[in-house]
Amino acid sequence: MRYNMDPFLKGVFKFFMDSKPGLTFHSSSPEAVKEWILDSSLFTNYLSPAFMRIRFSIYFLIHFFLLSSSVFAQRALTPAPQLIAESAMAIDGMTGEVLLAKNIDKKRSVASTQKLLTALIIAESGNLDSLVTVEKTDGMIEPRNLWITSGSRYKKGKLLEMMLMRSFNDVTKCLARDHSSSQAEFAKAMNVKAAEIGMNNSVFLNAHGLTAEGQYSTARDMMKLAQRALANPDIQRMVATRETTFTYHGGKTIPVKNSNDLLHTYHECVGMKTGYTKDAGRCLVCAGYRNNQWVIAVILGSSWDGVWTDSEAVLKWGLDNLQ
Numbered sequence: 001m002r003y004n005m006d007p008f009l010k011g012v013f014k015f016f017m018d019s020k021p022g023l024t025f026h027s028s029s030p031e032a033v034k035e036w037i038l039d040s041s042l043f044t045n046y047l048s049p050a051f052m053r054i055r056f057s058i059y060f061l062i063h064f065f066l067l068s069s070s071v072f073a074q075r076a077l078t079p080a081p082q083l084i085a086e087s088a089m090a091i092d093g094m095t096g097e098v099l100l101a102k103n104i105d106k107k108r109s110v111a112s113t114q115k116l117l118t119a120l121i122i123a124e125s126g127n128l129d130s131l132v133t134v135e136k137t138d139g140m141i142e143p144r145n146l147w148i149t150s151g152s153r154y155k156k157g158k159l160l161e162m163m164l165m166r167s168f169n170d171v172t173k174c175l176a177r178d179h180s181s182s183q184a185e186f187a188k189a190m191n192v193k194a195a196e197i198g199m200n201n202s203v204f205l206n207a208h209g210l211t212a213e214g215q216y217s218t219a220r221d222m223m224k225l226a227q228r229a230l231a232n233p234d235i236q237r238m239v240a241t242r243e244t245t246f247t248y249h250g251g252k253t254i255p256v257k258n259s260n261d262l263l264h265t266y267h268e269c270v271g272m273k274t275g276y277t278k279d280a281g282r283c284l285v286c287a288g289y290r291n292n293q294w295v296i297a298v299i300l301g302s303s304w305d306g307v308w309t310d311s312e313a314v315l316k317w318g319l320d321n322l323q
Helices: 007-019 030-039 049-068 111-125 156-166 169-180 183-197 219-230 233-239 261-265 306-322
Strands: 087-092 098-102 131-133 153-155 243-247 253-257 269-277 281-290 293-302
Touching: 087 219, 087 306, 098 306, 111 156, 111 169, 111 183, 111 219, 111 233, 111 269, 111 281, 131 156, 131 169, 153 156, 156 169, 156 233, 156 243, 156 253, 169 183, 183 219, 219 233, 219 269, 219 281, 219 293, 233 269, 261 269, 261 306, 269 306, 281 306, 293 306
Parallel strands: none
Antiparallel strands: 087 098, 087 293, 131 153, 243 253, 269 281, 281 293
């Protein structure tokens, strides 16, 4: 059970922040600092509230006096890039420190980026070399399908790769149905997994992310998902794959190129997941790597071209400041 910080702890934190208004903690804004503190692993273990009060108070008192002295130099980040995206978040992928936070708790559609949750469920279920039989009920959903036909059989891992690389909706439905027997049951599994991850402000109603009334998430929750998904070796490999091939049941082979343009234009990007609907706008969950440093970013509600400029700017800015 996740530990939630009580009013006493929030009071200690507020005293600390108000006493040092210029403190940056490597972060781009006081709000980002607060988000890092409130989401820090310091508060996510299984310790009792009484023990956490003591630990929290001692921790911040020590850091308050150390940072007030000249013993430790403070490193401030350069100004964060201006974004088109309506919601955005970036973290240090190694420590979880929040680097950028913009409307991260605003509930919104996240389009096909929620396929990362579908992928996580499928990947963690294992048996990726097992064969999945396509059924007529899987069907096609615009705008993007691989056109796999009823009765054909494919390795689960290959279908998962196709979903992550090109966001094929028929493949997504096939994987969901194979896992849970129906689309409705898979949606239930998504919400169970989301709760397990700590995505407390999300509701999922389908596996593919097309708009559905009452379905939503937030940038903060999608970041939690991104961290969990990136830690999975199979997902990490698949989202970073730029090009591959797919062979149909009948023997025809086609080339498949990852729809994440950032993988093809920005060499430090190591992939993740695209998304678009009219309701959600252009979305991208992405990660960048340089010199043993990782930055993970969530960009939601951007424009058609802005999603790429937003994402690259945030990854570059984050990596530059972590060197």
